[in-house]
Amino acid sequence: MTAPVTTDSELDEAPAADEGGRPAARRYGLLAVAAAVAVGLLLGYAGGLLTPTLTRPGQNSAEAGFARDMTAHHNQAVAMGLLAFRQGQDAEVRQVGVDIATGQQGEIGTMQTWLRSWKLDPTGDQAPMAWMPDGAGLVKNGLMPGMATPEEMAKLRAASGREFDVMFLRMMIQHHIGGVHMIDGILAEGHDDDVLAVAQVMKNTQQNDLANLTAALKRLGGTP
């Protein structure tokens, strides 16, 4: 490698003579270039490492608020769905119930994984719906849109037969309408591509459910 650099015939004895400055300077130049390249690579690497940390949703982001609040919202739907699976008289009520229960439990897993990957706590100290611009006005008695009160849940637990089926369908329709509203909120406020994609699938599923729940309620002679 070094041989071609020093092939100039006059420089054959150069290392020992007074002209030793030129190759040395070249060597320092090479070293400087190498150092600059190394520093550049390190800076790029550090930048690459830091970027996800700096750009991921933070404590008060809409994404974090949605993930936390929708987890709570979904938890009630899972409870209602499992009640329907166990207590429903109508076959479709049982079938839809178990589908909603397992589906939303799965979505809870996705949302909790987001929070963990963002290094955030599973729950926060913000008021429910604070992440949505008009969120505070939607909260009634501390409940997010469409959620049933503890009294309503107790009534549902105690019901049976057609009474249970109709009550469940009404409550789940309200729950889904509120859920879709919250999903519209994150679709408007959110920036994280993954969150937006999952939220869109949630919305599709709940809108699909809504059509089927409404048709089932009509079939059973209930009113919304």
Add this chain to the structure above:
Amino acid sequence: MSISTPGGPERRPTVVSTGKKPAAGRPAAAEKPAAKAGATKPGGGKGPRAGAGGKGRKPVTPVKVSQGRSWGPIALFVAVGVLAVGIIGIGAWAVYQGAQPWQKRADAIDGVVDFRKKDKDLVKGGNHQPGTIKYDVSPPVAGPHNQAWQNCMGDVYDAPIANEHAVHSLEHGTVWVTYRPDLPADQVAKLKSKVQGKEKLMLSPYEGLDKPISLQAWGFQLKVDNADDGRIDEFIKTLRVNASIEGPNALCDQGVTATGTTPRDNLQQNMPEQPTQ
């Protein structure tokens, strides 16, 4: 190395004409520069000096020798470079292919029919509809369906099942493998081994198929002749769960496990595997 470039082309004819094998070897040629008068002129002139004078005399010859020698490292670096670029290129291409959206990978499967492009209304999502439903595509790939899905936890059905339940399974992300009832038993066994016990998959015979095997996912279909066709695995890998319009969490268990092409939804109390309370 230094001799090879000038000496190479001229040495070959001499070997052919004389038929002497030793002459073809490089060391032999360098040791005996006088072996062939014609060949030694370009090669022999430099060869001995490069070997003997390289260490002793520095003034003139080393310059020429170093020029000649540098082709070796250059060729080596070029070769290594080309190899490295090739390896990185192949790796990057594989990563790029793997990172393609699943829809693109699905469309790239030879012979696949993508109804998501052909008929957007069909694949939007299916509302529940009781009783028998007429489907335009056979076997159906999307559309309205009964409220109960066919159990799709890797179930292997030995008799035809109802479209009205199977389509609901497709909506939940299942790949439904169907085969013509006359498919040989060893072929059926191969399909069975791909499906059995794996969630979001199910297998059943299907009457009236125009090809021996047909695969369905929500909005996608692929028909093949043979259970050994590599596209079967490709279709399953690409579309299982991905094709679900309700995400990866839709349920496959608690569905209809019975066979028979008559849908069961209009029979209210005929849901199998349901708790009685």
